[in-house]
Amino acid sequence: MESKKIVIGNLKMNFLAQEITAYLKKLEKMDCGKRVILCPSTIYLPYFVGKNFELGIQNISAFESGAYTGEVSAQQAKSIRVHYCLVGHSERRIHFQETDEMIREKIRQALKEKLKVVLCVGETETEKDELKTYKVLKKQIRTALRSFSGKELSDVIIAYEPVWAIGTGKVPSNTEISYTIGFIKAIVKELFDVEVAVLYGGSITEKNIAQLNKIENVDGFLVGSTSLNADKFKKIIEVVVTQ
Numbered sequence: 001m002e003s004k005k006i007v008i009g010n011l012k013m014n015f016l017a018q019e020i021t022a023y024l025k026k027l028e029k030m031d032c033g034k035r036v037i038l039c040p041s042t043i044y045l046p047y048f049v050g051k052n053f054e055l056g057i058q059n060i061s062a063f064e065s066g067a068y069t070g071e072v073s074a075q076q077a078k079s080i081r082v083h084y085c086l087v088g089h090s091e092r093r094i095h096f097q098e099t100d101e102m103i104r105e106k107i108r109q110a111l112k113e114k115l116k117v118v119l120c121v122g123e124t125e126t127e128k129d130e131l132k133t134y135k136v137l138k139k140q141i142r143t144a145l146r147s148f149s150g151k152e153l154s155d156v157i158i159a160y161e162p163v164w165a166i167g168t169g170k171v172p173s174n175t176e177i178s179y180t181i182g183f184i185k186a187i188v189k190e191l192f193d194v195e196v197a198v199l200y201g202g203s204i205t206e207k208n209i210a211q212l213n214k215i216e217n218v219d220g221f222l223v224g225s226t227s228l229n230a231d232k233f234k235k236i237i238e239v240v241v242t243q
């Protein structure tokens with residue numbers, strides 16, 4: 001059976017303008033279709049338009065338009081053919097104090113414009129050690145997704161990204177990831193009566209992707225630092241999408 005998993009590359013605040021051409025050249029021959037999504041810095045999005053992959057924005061405004069200096073609206077993103085947006089990444093929660101309520105308003109704007117929302121959730125190391133993972137995930141999901149219709153929620157994907165696994169080289173076992181993904185799918189069904197796709201993210205590399213790709217209930221992967229290296233990112237795409 002053909003795999004429908006997706007791969008998202010979150011380039012974060014990396015690259016200078018003059019480095020982008022070489023990066024894109026390495027990816028241009030790949031048959032990515034609609035199952036590879038790249039999320040560059042917002043300022044560089046126009047360089048990535050019209051290539052052989054989908055485009056995502058790393059953050060979106062909770063407001064529709066107008067006097068919000070420094071913000072980028074869902075409508076503006078959509079106008080340059082951005083089809084996805086990350087929302088609630090742990091770096092935004094930690095460094096910019098984004099709450100689940102703020103995240104919900106961002107989702108509201110994104111869904112209004114029919115952007116596909118990738119809602120990032122995950123527990124910290126302390127929360128994991130205190131056995132609070134499921135409680136934390138449930139709260140993040142319930143608060144962020146409350147008040148949307150089943151039809152709207154069909155444009156939402158959840159990325160399970162344990163905070164302690166992001167950029168650390170630590171990765172949960174396949175069994176742990178599979179259990180947690182199962183929990184997330186079950187909780188979304190229980191709370192909102194919809195099926196949701198769930199990705200895993202956190203220290204994915206070209207070396208561990210074959211192992212992670214064996215997880216049966218995972219619907220794809222969100223890759224941070226390894227996506228900065230086009231050759232390594234291509235290997236991940238080959239394993240998950242094009243093989």
Ligand code: PEP
Pocket residue numbers: 010161165166167168201202203204222223224225226
């Ligand atoms: C991320 O920041 O979403 C992420 C998964 O990062 P990394 O792959 O570097 O752990």
